[in-house]
Amino acid sequence: MQPKRLLWGLGLLGMGLFIGILFLLVQANAPESTPDENTSTEKQPLNWKxxxxxxxxxxxxxxxxxDLEGKVWIADLIFTNCNTVCPPMTANMARLQKKMKEAGVEAEIVSFSIDPERDTPKALKRFGEKHGAxxxxxxxxxxxxxEEIQQFADASFHMNLQHNPDNDQVIHGTGFYLVSPKGRVLYQYNGMKPDLxxxxxxxxDLHETKGE
Known part of the structure; x- marks a missing residue:
């Protein structure tokens, strides 16, 4: 029995070695993979009007x-009574404003209130001052x-606004939107964790290409 077991083991070992060598030969002769010529990692503009x-x-x-014609601008949609995402979004926008000035980069910032019944001009000014705008x-x-801002947000920023049925809050997106001098939304960023x-x-880049 022992010789038979030894021969059986050697046979399995030999078969394993043969399969391993065959695999290496196939891998060595396989053509190198090349990127798809039609695939681009370049960011594509949204081009929303x-x-x-x-x-x-x-x-x-x-x-x-x-008033924004011919200017690059950043937009977001917030409201002063917001108790969740709007304060950090506005703090991030203030950080962006500061960094733009440090870098010598010019852009307007526009924050649209989505709670216009509460957000009077005075309320918005206090809110802006609170965040160092x-x-x-x-x-x-x-x-x-x-209803007007709901329609505007949907048409311009593809954002759905809804009143929360359980409280006085408004359900909305947290995007920052880069708008070209021609009034086109080009890119959207995460307003909660923006890459400034x-x-x-x-x-x-927009300034260098003159908004094209």
Whole structure:
């Protein structure tokens, strides 16, 4: 019995070695993989058109899309009574504003209120001051109905706004949106954890290409 077991073991070992060598030969002769020529890691612009608007800023003054014509701008949608995502979003936007100034990068910032019944110009100004906003290029807007901003958010930023049936909050997205001088949304970023350097690079690229 022992010789038979020995022969059986040697046979299995030999078969294993043969399969291993065959696998290595196949791998060595396999063609190198090449990237798909049609695949690009380059970020593609969203190219959403921002609808025309005439709203009211934190100073009680009219503010329209025409005021942003020819300018690069960043948008978000917030409300002052928000008890979840809006405070950190606004804090992040303030950080972005500071970094843009340090880098010498020019862009307007527009925060649309999605609770216009509560968010008067004074309430928005207090909210902005609380978060250290520089109002020279940061505009907090109100002066419309909830239905109007709901339609505007959907058409311009593809964002769905809904009243929370269980409380006084508004359910909304947390995006930051980069808008070209031609009024087109190009890129969306996570407003809760934005890559500030990426946003600044994208703004710089827009300036270099003159918004094309």
């Amino acid at each position: 921002v609808e025309d608007f005439t709203y009211t800023d934190q100073n009680g003054e009219p503010f329209t899309r025409s 520089d109002f020279s290029n940061w505009h907090f807007l109100t002066g419309y109905s909830f 350097e990426e946003i600044i690079r994208d703004i710089q």
